[in-house]
Amino acid sequence: MRAIRAAALDLFAQKGFSAARLEDVAAAAGVAKGTIYLYFPSKQDLLEAIVASTIGATLTRVEQAIAASPAPAGELLRLMGRAMALGVQEPERRRVLHLVLSEGARFPAIAQFYHREIISRGVRLIRAIIAKGLASGEFVSDEPARFPQLFIAPALVAAIWSVVFARIEPLDVSAMMEAHVELLLRALTRRTE
Amino acid sequence: MRAIRAAALDLFAQKGFSAARLEDVAAAAGVAKGTIYLYFPSKQDLLEAIVASTIGATLTRVEQAIAASPAPAGELLRLMGRAMALGVQEPERRRVLHLVLSEGARFPAIAQFYHREIISRGVRLIRAIIAKGLASGEFVSDEPARFPQLFIAPALVAAIWSVVFARIEPLDVSAMMEAHVELLLRALTRRTE
């Protein structure tokens, strides 16, 4: 079952959901075609199960680390930037993300699930960090709290870029994320005169 | 021919390239199935033609405006931010972008074309503005010149978000882009002490 999901993720990411063949999924998972239907009622259910099995364990760890950390907000932002950089560079997570962004419009269930389980948790984290920084006087601006997408955007783009444009123009994801966080911190901590 | 491209863009964006049916494209374009093949040798060629017909006229205007403008670099960044915000909110451009990001990995021709005709031109523009700002002493940091994706990212994410997550959580694209530019400007103009 896990093997089927893994194989399906591979193939959905590679060929696209529609173009991927369940026969190839079965072959890659080392099972027969019929076996898939013992665990997943349909191809679409398999897609939804793949995304639904994205439990965001790393995210949970980051949440706990940040909740527990006595470090200043800036440091927490750096921590989160690095976590995101790692996250989008891990092949499986990147594939799920690209799959959700590619097919989410047509399969509301996966968009909904991913938003609830991953996106909105990230957004909450960011808002919490910003709030902490504002409360402590460390930060002077709340834009990223109003638009947490601004903090997440480079990570999403990094994931997509890696899939779509990397062959044309490679991208150093970690370096870019670091630059992103530093720029943001400079803006956040700047005293508006 | 133009009607076919428009209808195909609609359906490819809506259903995905693989899942979209050429019969529906024909119906939407008001022609017969066979007519499509008078102009496009195959479904894939139609996809490539759609992307290839993205001429980036707006981008050309922005390039000229920026080249000709005597305004300070900060103002030019704002200008460009607004242009991008408008760009990703215009339905056709947004559809093409989402299509490229979704299918580009499987159709190198469209990734290549879009990168060459749109992305890399945007990147060049950003670098030019940053260079101008650095030369004039207006800017103190060159991160966005090293990673122009950082400037573009929110626009790409806005386009994707509008397609995938807007129903779950709407997004004020223009406001976000403005916040993005202002944050960035604050970071760029800050004196590192």
Next chain:
Amino acid sequence: MRAIRAAALDLFAQKGFSAARLEDVAAAAGVAKGTIYLYFPSKQDLLEAIVASTIGATLTRVEQAIAASPAPAGELLRLMGRAMALGVQEPERRRVLHLVLSEGARFPAIAQFYHREIISRGVRLIRAIIAKGLASGEFVSDEPARFPQLFIAPALVAAIWSVVFARIEPLDVSAMMEAHVELLLRALTRRTE
């Protein structure tokens, strides 16, 4: 009109009636697709017209030559053998013949026409020659009169062989036809003791 027929014969022979495309016929004939329909109501009519335009002019000349000739029957058979050898080596006639033999089962009209205009006339000629030879005491056997196909067979096979097997194993059609006639003459003139 003649150009259309010639082009169609080429393509029907090359690709088969069903697989040949009228668009290619038009191109080869140097006319537009629609023009074909000014002269032939349908693809099938074009096929029938091609075969129907086979007027057997050579056959007429041979008929006249044989009717007028004072030569012995054996000489007339040799004459006819050579005429057949030339006939099946002339590309257009060979194409028509192969087309009739390939498609005749499905298009009774062309089988009927070809049988009436070519085959049966050949048969009649052979029977006349045999009758002459028997009357003069030159021939002692009438098998080829009962089965004129026996005289024609090598010519038909030569035509087919040239189309189907020539690349694998070439065939000297004229030499074979000569050997055929000489063998037959030896059998026909032999005194059964």
Next chain:
Amino acid sequence: MRAIRAAALDLFAQKGFSAARLEDVAAAAGVAKGTIYLYFPSKQDLLEAIVASTIGATLTRVEQAIAASPAPAGELLRLMGRAMALGVQEPERRRVLHLVLSEGARFPAIAQFYHREIISRGVRLIRAIIAKGLASGEFVSDEPARFPQLFIAPALVAAIWSVVFARIEPLDVSAMMEAHVELLLRALTRRTE
């Protein structure tokens, strides 16, 4: 699989390869359309498989009978003539032959196969018999050894005639083949004075 081949042979022979519809083949074989593709990658492969399944078992028996027989060469030719007469009257073999002669020019694989497995074996047999007759002094002429097509031709023509012209003018294949062999024997055994 065998049922599919049989049904396909029927329909290809009846309508021609191009005009035959795989849907009808499936129906005639009592399977669904898709089932054909479990066994044959494409329509053309099905055609080739049909011809390739022509194993020439009868031919093998004739080869063995002739190799083992102590009978004089003339008797062996009669034997072979009868075998060929039967061969081209058996519906399946006749269909395959007509299919090869009709489509062989467009599908070199089937021409090649049929030539190698059937035609050239027949040719070899004829040459062996003629050689035996010459060695024993029974035959005085070697034309049919130089052009074995002369011996085969009436059988091929009989097959084609049955398909194309039988409705117009029936043909007693066995009687014709017998006349053919007798004529040939008379020519072969004649003392040239």
Next chain:
DNA sequence: GATGAATGAGGCTTCATTCAT
């Protein structure tokens, strides 16, 4: 007469899904 763009029925092929073993 001639054109060639447009049509749409129909063919080959694919593949998600089922089910007897």
Next chain:
DNA sequence: CATGAATGAAGCCTCATTCAT
């Protein structure tokens, strides 16, 4: 539980035929 042969709906694409110019 697992299999994989079989199904048949549906998609891409072709091409004979039509018709406005």
